[in-house]
Amino acid sequence: MSALHDETPIIVGCGFLGKHLAKQLQEHQQSPLCIVRSDQSRAALNTCGYDVYMFDLDDVNAAIKLELKQHQIYYLAPPSNIDKCDHRLDYFLSLCEKNPPSKIVYISTSGVYGDCAGAWVDENQPLAPISDRATRRVYAEKALINYCQRYDTDYVILRVGGIYGPGRLPIQRLSSLTVVCPQDAPYSNRIHVVDLANICYLTMVNDISNEIFNVADGNATTMTDYYYKIADFAGLPRPPCVPMSEAHTKLSASMLSFVQESRRLSTKKLHARLNINIQFPTLESGLEDCFSKQI
């Protein structure tokens, strides 16, 4: 068994967000353990000086050689595409039954609210997932809450809008995209990865437990605005647009699934409970940061 200090924070699913979070934890003098499944991710994280443990949550026969106890867990791994539940989270929680973590910060998605016809939604909005992706998140949230109630573990669930940041912009895809024209475009929400990593850290270390928060920059725009702004920043042509009435035949399946939902995330609760300063409150400020780092 690998020996970890009880206070070692563990990042389960240390990908794009996880890397930014690991950096922030180091800046706060914490040394996280990063869990990933691929050798490639392990090597990349090792190069940055992080401790990494390779473990595939899809492989229920793999024995975990970590003693998981009383740790702070940031759970960032997405559900697999199988079924309408989250087998990975179920498996991970089963591994933590002997020594429950002290607290789990779980990244969910605002997709759990489904289509809200452009309304502002707070955390009391009824859950009405449309896509299988969002249905799995509703399952995962419930599974997490059940586990935490049973094992006396604190939890924070973050319902996050679209994550963007340096190195995570759809620039290559711009030339093959069709979007909904601005006047018809549904609302969508975003958060810069640096702000999200900071919110993950703050919800973990502050005295907040068993709470759910919407997370976005507070300035909802539209998917069309997002792609147009990226094109403008990159000096590339804006993608062509079609009216909503033609979306079913002209948009890709993934784009269609996004434009069938419209909502604006209220982040009042987040600001009321946490003393946060959103560094990139608008797409313009966030994209300026991304492009100054040459993406």
Ligand SMILES: NC(=O)c1ccc[n+]([C@@H]2O[C@H](COP(=O)([O-])OP(=O)(O)OC[C@H]3O[C@@H](n4cnc5c(N)ncnc54)[C@H](OP(=O)(O)O)[C@@H]3O)[C@@H](O)[C@H]2O)c1
């Ligand atoms: N992108 C968005 O706009 C958005 C919006 C809301 C919420 N989210 C959610 O936010 C979370 C973090 O997003 P992200 O962009 O950082 O994701 P990401 O870059 O895709 O990273 C996911 C991480 O999970 C690990 N992982 C995946 N399957 C695993 C398995 N079977 N066993 C162990 N580890 C596994 C991956 O390891 P490997 O690298 O080794 O494969 C990777 O480190 C995800 O849950 C995502 O679904 C995303």
